[in-house]
Amino acid sequence: MEPTGLWLIGARGSVATTAIAGLLALRARVVEPTGCVSALPRFSDLGLPGWEELHVGGHDIADLALDKRAELLTDAGVIPHRVFEAVRPALSEVDSELRPGYHPATNPGSQADAARRLADDIGEFAARNGLARVVVVNVSSTEPVFPALPEHGTLAALEAAMAVPGRTVLPPSSVAAYAALRAGCPFVDFTPSTGIRLAALEELAAVKGLPYAGSDGKTGETLVRSTLAPMFAARALxxxxxxxxxxxxxxDGLTLADAEHAGSKLASKGRGLATLLGGDVTSPLHIDNVPDLGEQKIAWDHVSFEGFLGARMSLQFTWSGYDSALAAPLVLDLARFAALAHRRGESGPIGALGFFFKDPMGTEExxxxxxxxxxxAWAEAR
Amino acid sequence: MEPTGLWLIGARGSVATTAIAGLLALRARVVEPTGCVSALPRFSDLGLPGWEELHVGGHDIADLALDKRAELLTDAGVIPHRVFEAVRPALSEVDSELRPGYHPATNPGSQADAARRLADDIGEFAARNGLARVVVVNVSSTEPVFPALPEHGTLAALEAAMAVPGRTVLPPSSVAAYAALRAGCPFVDFTPSTGIRLAALEELAAVKGLPYAGSDGKTGETLVRSTLAPMFAARALxxxxxxxxxxxxxxDGLTLADAEHAGSKLASKGRGLATLLGGDVTSPLHIDNVPDLGEQKIAWDHVSFEGFLGARMSLQFTWSGYDSALAAPLVLDLARFAALAHRRGESGPIGALGFFFKDPMGTEExxxxxxxxxxxAWAEAR
Amino acid sequence: MEPTGLWLIGARGSVATTAIAGLLALRARVVEPTGCVSALPRFSDLGLPGWEELHVGGHDIADLALDKRAELLTDAGVIPHRVFEAVRPALSEVDSELRPGYHPATNPGSQADAARRLADDIGEFAARNGLARVVVVNVSSTEPVFPALPEHGTLAALEAAMAVPGRTVLPPSSVAAYAALRAGCPFVDFTPSTGIRLAALEELAAVKGLPYAGSDGKTGETLVRSTLAPMFAARALxxxxxxxxxxxxxxDGLTLADAEHAGSKLASKGRGLATLLGGDVTSPLHIDNVPDLGEQKIAWDHVSFEGFLGARMSLQFTWSGYDSALAAPLVLDLARFAALAHRRGESGPIGALGFFFKDPMGTEExxxxxxxxxxxAWAEAR
Amino acid sequence: MEPTGLWLIGARGSVATTAIAGLLALRARVVEPTGCVSALPRFSDLGLPGWEELHVGGHDIADLALDKRAELLTDAGVIPHRVFEAVRPALSEVDSELRPGYHPATNPGSQADAARRLADDIGEFAARNGLARVVVVNVSSTEPVFPALPEHGTLAALEAAMAVPGRTVLPPSSVAAYAALRAGCPFVDFTPSTGIRLAALEELAAVKGLPYAGSDGKTGETLVRSTLAPMFAARALxxxxxxxxxxxxxxDGLTLADAEHAGSKLASKGRGLATLLGGDVTSPLHIDNVPDLGEQKIAWDHVSFEGFLGARMSLQFTWSGYDSALAAPLVLDLARFAALAHRRGESGPIGALGFFFKDPMGTEExxxxxxxxxxxAWAEAR
Incomplete structure (x- = not known):
């Protein structure tokens, strides 16, 4: 495929840094693409952009250098020492493609101005690197739930409100989505934040004829749940x-254990389970911040089920994973698949990418x- | 559908007794068909035999009365008290349809004679009850591995050997399969015993134009494994x-913990995992006899997997179930689906029933x- | 020992009913005293009251007959059918010794009046049955946290306030404790409610020269925690x-999942862990109401610990028990040991009974x- | 205390290398003594040899340099990078104190000659470093079970047999124990191998007035078992x-999964459980070799227990640890405590060190x- 851009919102975070380091390592052929769905043999003939053809830039409100961030992830056991050593110089090059992100507290002007600046950053990145297209992927921290406003209903109303200086009509994730669309880019939301999920923004995507996908990457407990729940259904248990x-x-632990933030994440997790099993299931769910676990994420699920003649049985599982290591390859996958959708001229939510998400858009599956x-089926069509 | 017979090999065992008691309870409408796949709404228009249309008979080498067996299962927590009370009289009626099974030690004549007697039992059962067809399902104890013999290669050679008085050319499960086919019945093997899996018997099924299915009911650990393993594959983990x-x-614990018996069960379990994941996976597996667990079965699995950049992660699960409660509804399902296959005139292994088995015949899925x-798809065809 | 009374506050609840049914079954010699610490051989020479010498009465605000309650526990799997059948008649006899409990909503007079009535009930029970002493044990539902009041500081202030009609200066558990002491009885608190833990009530116990013990029976997760935590400490992990x-x-699930109620329970659990491990341990703790579990209680704990050279390791456990079956024998144990303390003339908190409690009084161990x-050591002293 | 030697049998293995690297790191004050029992405050006044006073030497049949071994353990996650960097030079110094171990295949002379050479190595080490005493600790690979021979009964018979050229009357662990005693050193067996557990060797220890301890370090599953089992006993469950x-x-996985080797390990594990719970407990136990786990060791235990009125309950735990990280600090502890025993003039098995062992000598606790x-109590005596 042609040279393709991957523009990361939250480019200095754990997931983004792991994705960037991994991409550089794949390019340097020092690792295998384990965990990369798009690297499965069945997807090899689609003309997806190769590791050498993916160019990375991004926004972030933090300013810690990428190689420092990668060093922390190396100490935390997410990036192996030898990989870190191999990609360290290239990380600094990527650093030069990162730009300051948007945050209401530090952007006193109108949100329209802010969005214009963000879109310009992306446009310049594309021009500078001669890119055929740029996929924007949001991997920034989960936002608190943002209140619904009437201005979210239509593009015209939204843009009028965005033009008012000092007015915060959108959360940062939605400003990023708006800017991506204005820059003519497909948008992927890997977080449960609002992002593109507003009528006004979906209208803009339609107007611009752009595909988008989301939301909330399915990397751990929910991945297992969406695998196991159909088993019970198929067996009439x-x-x-x-x-x-x-x-x-x-x-992440710190962000999500906060009640307000967790609201969006828990809702996103709960939605899937109810759909998979029907709405009458007791399903208490907790997210605890346990700092000593570092990048590790441990989930315990207990499923109580009834079988023939009312027999009471149970299944419990413990998942122990590294969230960034699980999410990072999917970010690369989504960049590649969204680029494919864009090249094919698709528009609107790409339901076929629901495989990657806890709360998929464009499908109920x-x-x-x-x-x-x-x-x-989608990938192989055409 | 027309009146249909379910002939159980091992009719006085835990699985059979639970299936019989459950069928009677369903007929009496005192329980819901939880755990019955064939009772899912999507299969309601196939004309499967109803609970009232299923008539049960069977063979067993034991002679404990069905209601005594059911009482033990009630004490063990598999059958609820109220269900037992509701079906107790009807259990005695079913008892009158059970006949002595075949065992080499108690049948000194030729295996041909024994098979003829077994087939006659089934034929008389069908005639007595005016049945359109009888499905034979083997739920007897797992046999030790039976050695391969040249006589298993062709029907002619097999029947010649079976005619020799005192010669044991087949294990009991295969004598039962032979008798079923000779009686014109579809045969289902719910155990990992040899059963129909001999070239000579497959030849006989072809000659008679009969469908069959097996083997080894997938009720617990392997059910979960065949659900989870594809998740790792799809995610390139x-x-x-x-x-x-x-x-x-x-x-079961006593039978299977014995090394020789376990041989067939462990092989059956292992085959599936290797196919699902490729052949290079370390997969130690144990079956322990822990008498105090009674009818309960507990499985612990530990999966060690590697993700992006070599991250080492794990998934472990503990399954706690009642084996008979898991197996019994599938026995009813298999009787109903095999009856459908027979009515449709199908012949040979029914690969579409692989869903029910650890070691499916007629499919590699x-x-x-x-x-x-x-x-x-198979059920809804036509 | 002499005839001894066991007066239960919450006598119609699950724990009390199981304790009563169990005591009757022990007396009828249809069960072994499994789970009864006081029945261990080492305590056989202390002259503890025998099963025949323990007479049961109690208070409860509910009025469901004991045999009905026991039947529900039988259906829930806590009491075996054969035990229920054996003790059913005797349950009705115990029923005749139960009296209406105290609740502010149904006792419009002064708390002094209410306490007098409760104490009289106990006194009449003792007289009627010719009892040498009566131990009062609180096994009623956990109360919401009751606010601290100045009147709790001294017996004089408390009794003055209790005499005011319509004034609620004590929660029900403390009214029960007050009544027990006024009736000259040792008091044991098996719940985390306030009970005797007020300066004024401790003063009363001292004045009357009575022993008491508590609080919050250690039956499941905390039992395991208090066993495992010292292992880490002894190994310098x-x-x-x-x-x-x-x-x-x-x-219990319903009561405890309610945030306010859980307050007292979670505090009680947390106190022990902090003491066992030091105060710097992250220890999130949840109690969820999962109605389908019935009488079952399942706890999952994940312990993350550091070893030599900073090695990161973990221990997790899953406890699956029947709360009433775990608590009931301890109620009988506490009645017997508290009777011993009373016979020996002990006064004040019995720290040696801390073994039975999550939040022990009279000891820091x-x-x-x-x-x-x-x-x-305490039991064998003298 | 005076300068003290720690002589390791199997000095280039994982446990020894971790112990050595850890000791050097403690001496350099780059780590805390987490996991070191002897570093608990309560043992600080005993005059145990300090980290600076412990000098390490040892035997091994392998010849991989210590710093290479330590590098492998660093890659495996047992030794942190920064610790490895800090101790690397000092590791090479210790390397100069290591000598070739004994193995029958490479020592064609008599076992008496071999033992003399080993004892000389230890003596020269003590002289070279001016050591007050040397504690010999066996941390070599678990041996296959060695057959009992009549010559093991008395020292005289044993030494006569050892003098015969080419005769293998002792396994290597016992040759090492013999040599240690002949060199006047306390001997500690951290493995389940035969070691000192022969009447002839115990006789030699008595003759020489030397203390010894063992056997089989309690580092994981058995540690948890010996903590949890008494809980069930104390609660009459x-x-x-x-x-x-x-x-x-x-x-270790490779060695122990081998049936013959596992024999000694499984026996050692089983002995403790039977003692803790009585002999009537079903207790199947497996050790599987799962190479991808590397230095990690995962144990799952399922305990089925019965409570009041026959209630059936369970506890299961999963232990996930690094065996070398768990064992290494105990090796340092044992060296220090055995040195204390020797300084105090104790002789024979030190039962008080049973705390460290699966199969303790000198005690039934x-x-x-x-x-x-x-x-x-032992440490603080005197």
């Missing part, structure tokens, strides 16, 4: 309760196997 | 080891979601 | 976080093995 | 089965809390 506890360290079949 | 331990009480899709 | 989730059905050693 | 599975990578109390 009656799930009576499905209880879950998540232990997270790192910045939450079952993992069926999602994978849909992804494959 | 590299499974490095998959270790398993099974704790069983009851007769081990992934549960794909198996369910195949079952649905 | 540094526990970094200890996370816990409790899934409860039954009335939380380590189970050390608590057991202290219990044994 | 009846354990019905205790099932265990161990997953090991590294050389297996309960961890009681073992710790015994250790403390």
């Amino acid at each position: 009656h799930v009576r309760s499905w209880s879950g506890t998540n232990l997270l360290g790192g910045g 939450h079952r993992l196997a069926e999602q994978f079949a849909a992804l494959t | 590299h499974v490095r080891s998959w270790s398993g331990t099974n704790l069983l009480g009851g007769g 081990h992934r549960l979601a794909e198996q369910f899709a195949a079952l649905t | 540094h526990v970094r976080s200890w996370s816990g989730t409790n899934l409860l059905g039954g009335g 939380h380590r189970l093995a050390e608590q057991f050693a202290a219990l044994t | 009846h354990v019905r089965s205790w099932s265990g599975t161990n997953l090991l990578g590294g050389g 297996h309960r961890l809390a009681e073992q710790f109390a015994a250790l403390t």
Whole structure:
């Protein structure tokens, strides 16, 4: 494929840094593409952009140098020492493509002005690198729930409100989505933040004829849930309760254990389970901040189910993973698949990418196997 | 559908007794068909035999009365008290349809004679009850591995050997399969015993134009494995080891913990995992006899896998179930689906029933979601 | 020992009913005293009251007959059918010794009046049955946290306030404790409610020369925690976080998942862990109401710890128990040991009974093995 | 204390290398003594040899340089990078104190000659470094079970047999123990190999007036078992089965999964459980070699127990640790405590060190809390 851009919102975070370091390592052929769905043999003939053809830039409100961030992830066990050593120089090059992100506190002007600046950053990145297209992927920290406003209903109303200096009509993730669309870029939301999920922004995507995908990357507990729940359904076993506890360290733990933030994440997790099993299942869910776990994420689920003649049985599982290591390859996958959708001229939500998300847009399918079949069928169409 | 017979080999065992008691309870409308796949709404228009249309008979070498067996299962927590009370009288009626099974030690004549007697039992059962067809399902105890013999290669050679008085050319499960086919019945093997899996018997099924299915009901650990393993494959995650331990009480625990018997069961379990993940996975597996667990079965699996940049992660699960409660509804399902295949005039192994088995015949598919899709497509064809 | 009374506050609840049914079954010699610490051989020479010498009465605000309650517990799997059948008639006899409990909403007079009535009930029970002493044990539902009041500081201030009609100066558990002491009875608090833990009530116990014990029976997760935590300490392993989730059905789940109620329970659980490990441990803890679990209680704990050279390791456990079956024998134990203390003329908190409690009074020792050693030494003294 | 030697049998193995690297890191004050029991405050006044006073030497049949071995352990996550960098030069110095170990295949002369050479090595080490005493600790690979021979009965018979050229009357661990005693050194066996556990060698220890301790370091599953089992006993709960599975990578996994080798290890594990719970407990136990786990060791235990009125309950735990990180600090502890015993003039098995062992010599106590109390009492005596 042609040279393609991957523009990361939250480019200095753990997920982004792991994705960038991994891409550089793949390019240097010092690692295998383990965990990269798009590198499965069945997707090899689609003309997806190769590792050498993906160019990375991005926005972030933090300013820690990428190689410093990568060093922290190396100490935390996410990036192996030898990989870090191999990609360290190239990380500094990517650093030069990163620009300051948008945050209301530090951008006193209108949101329209801010969005214009963000879109210009992306446009210059594309021009500077001779890119055929740029996919924008949001991997920034989960936002608190943003209140619904009437101005979110139409593009005209939204843009009028955005033009008012000092007015905060959109959360940062939606400003980023707006800027991406204005710059003519497909937008992917890897977080549960509002992002593109406003009528006004979907209208803009339609006007511009752009594809988008989201939301909330499915990397751990929910991945397993969307795999196991269909088993109970197919076997006519009656799930009576499905209880879950998540232990997270790192910045994510801190962000999500906060009640308001967790609101969006828990809702996103809960939506899938209800769809998979029907709405009558007791399903308490917790997210705890356990700093000593660092980048590790541990989830315990207990499923109580009823079988023939009312027999009471249970399944419990413990998932122990590194969130950034699980998310990073999917970010690369989404950049490649969204680029494919854009090249094919698709517009609107790409339901076939629901495979990657806890709360998929453009589809009601939450079952993992069926999602994978849909992804494959979509990718191989044409 | 027309009146249909379900002939159980091992009709006085835990699985059979639970299936019989459950069928009677369904007929009496005192329970819901939880755990019955064939009772899912999507299969309601196929004309499967209703609970009232299924008549049960069977063979067993034991002679404990069905209601006594059911009482033991009630004490063990598999059958609820109120269900037992509701079906107790009807159990005695079914008892009158059970006949002595075949065992080499108690049948000193030729295996041909024995098979003839077994086939006659089935034929008389069909005639007595005016049945359109009888499905024979083997749910007897797992046999030790039976050595391969040249006589198993062709029907002619097999029948010649069977005619020799005192010669044991077949294990009991295969004598039962032979008798079923000779009686013109579809045969289903719910155990990992040899059963119909001999060239000579497959030849006989072809000659008689009969369908068959098997083998080894997928009720617990393997059910979960065939659900989870495709998740790792679809996400390009590299499974490095998959270790398993099974704790069983009851007769099954005693039978299977014995090394020779376990041979067939472990082989059957292992075959699926290798197919699902490729052959290079370390996968130690144990079956332990833990009598105090009674009818309960507990399995612990530990999956070690590698993700992006070599990140080492793990998933472990503990399954706690009642084996008979998991198996019994599938026995009813298989009787109904095999009756459908027979009515449709199908012959040979029914690969679409692989959904129910650890070691499916007639298909190489081990992934549960794909198996369910195949079952649905097959059932809805025509 | 002489005839001894066991007066239960919350006598119609799950724990009390199981204790009563169990005592009757022990008396009828249809069960072994499994789970009864006081029945261990080492305590056989202390002259503890025998099963035949323990007479049961109690208070409860509910009025469901004991045999009905026991039937529900039988259906829930806590009491075996054969035990229920054996003790059913005797349950009705105990029923005749139960009296209406105190609740502010149904007792419009002064709390002094209410307490007098409660004490009279106990006194008449003792007289009617010719009892040498009566031990009062609180097993009623956990109360919401009751605010501290100045009147709790001295007996004089408290009694003055209690005499004011319509004034609620004490929660029900403390009214019960006051009544017990006024009736000359040792008091044991098996719940985390306020009970006797007020300066004024401790003053009353001292004045009357009565022993007491509590609080909050240690039956599940905390039992395991107080066993495991000392292992880490003795091995100089540094526990970094200890996370816990409790899934409860039954009335307890409903009561405790309510935030306010859980306050007292979670505080009680947390206090022990901090003492065992030092105060710097991250220890998120949840209690979820999962109705389908019924009487079952499932706890999952994840312990993250650091070893030599900073090695990061973990221990997780899943406890699956029946809360009433765990608590009931301890109620009988406490009645017997408290009777011993009373006979010996002890006064004040019995620290040696800390073995039985999450939040022990009269001792700072939380380590189970050390608590057991202290219990044994105390019991064998003299 | 005076300068003290720690002579390691198997000095280039994982446990020894971790112990050596850790000692050097403690001396350099770059780590805390986490996991070192002897560094607990309560043992600070005993005059145990300080980290600076411990000098290390040893035997090994392998010849991989210590710093290479340490580098492998660093890659495996057992030794942190910064620790490795800090101790690398000092590791090479220790390397100069290591000597070739004994193995029958490479020592064609008599075992008496071999033992003399080993004892000389230790003596020269002590002289070279001006050591007051040397403690010999066996941390070499677990041996296959060695057959009992009549010559093991008395020292005279043993030494006569050892003098015969080419005769293998002792396994290597016992040759090492013999040499240690002949060199006047206390001997500690951290493995389940035969070591000093022969009447002839115990006779030699008595003759020489030397203390010894063992055997088989209690570092993981058994540590937890010896902590939890007394809980069930103290609570009068009846354990019905205790099932265990161990997953090991590294050389240990390979050695122990081999049936013959596992014999000694499994026996050693089983002995403790039977003592703790009584002999009637079903307790299947497996050790599996799972190479991808590397230095990690994962154990799953399932305990089925019965409570009041026959209630069936369970506890399961999963232990995930680094075996070398768990064992290494105990090796340092044992060197220090054995040095104390020697300084005090003790002779024979030191039962008070049973705290450290799966199969303790000189005591029948297996309960961890009681073992710790015994250790403390012993250490503080005098």
